Amino acid sequence: MTAQEKRNRACKKLLVDVHAITDKEGLTPSALHAIKLKLVALAGKKELFPLADFEMPVAEGRNHPLLVEDNDGHGLYLTIGLPGKEAAPHDHGIWCVNAAIAGRECHKFFRRTDGMTRPGHASVEQIAEVMVEPGTGMAMSDHDIHSTEVLGDEPAVGLALYGYALVRFPSVAWYQPQFGSIRTTPSRRHAAMA
Numbered sequence: 001m002t003a004q005e006k007r008n009r010a011c012k013k014l015l016v017d018v019h020a021i022t023d024k025e026g027l028t029p030s031a032l033h034a035i036k037l038k039l040v041a042l043a044g045k046k047e048l049f050p051l052a053d054f055e056m057p058v059a060e061g062r063n064h065p066l067l068v069e070d071n072d073g074h075g076l077y078l079t080i081g082l083p084g085k086e087a088a089p090h091d092h093g094i095w096c097v098n099a100a101i102a103g104r105e106c107h108k109f110f111r112r113t114d115g116m117t118r119p120g121h122a123s124v125e126q127i128a129e130v131m132v133e134p135g136t137g138m139a140m141s142d143h144d145i146h147s148t149e150v151l152g153d154e155p156a157v158g159l160a161l162y163g164y165a166l167v168r169f170p171s172v173a174w175y176q177p178q179f180g181s182i183r184t185t186p187s188r189r190h191a192a193m194a
């Protein structure tokens with residue numbers, strides 16, 4: 001069996017396990033934690049993810065689809081972030097679990113502190129910080145807010161599992177804490193209806 005065949009088999013197994021967890025428990029915090037542990041275990045099998053099989057980003061980051069389910073299911077990706085890549089606080093609108101294969105990415109988590117009464121305005125405060133590096137991961141539910149930064153001089157390579165495929169993503173809300181503002185990207189959910 002080639003590395004790719006082994007990888008495909010392992011990714012399919014992961015999704016079978018994920019569905020077994022959520023069919024039983026739903027998307028509770030403990031279910032997301034259990035999924036994270038499964039993803040961390042898969043990311044630990046480095047031999048399944050030789051970097052030669054995945055093109056590096058030209059700048060910033062790149063996502064390589066590993067397994068995208070039919071029928072508006074989940075999307076599993078290998079993600080590569082170059083040193084220094086940063087993302088401002090944002091909320092995906094859909095749950096997400098990450099696990100590191102190599103490198104270090106710092107995730108900060110925030111909560112929204114305004115009353116959501118003024119369109120375009122938002123304030124957030126940091127509530128937690130997690131270093132995603134080999135042996136660790138992070139999980140967030142639908143409307144959790146995080147920011148990311150690749151630390152060190154090595155690319156951050158990891159696995160990312162999203163509740164929906166990236167091409168069928170809901171609107172993502174981006175927060176600019178320094179301006180007290182929020183903007184949203186257009187939803188791609190119409191692709192799920194087609």
Ligand SMILES: [Fe+2]
Nearest residue numbers: 087090092146
């Ligand atoms: Fe994100």
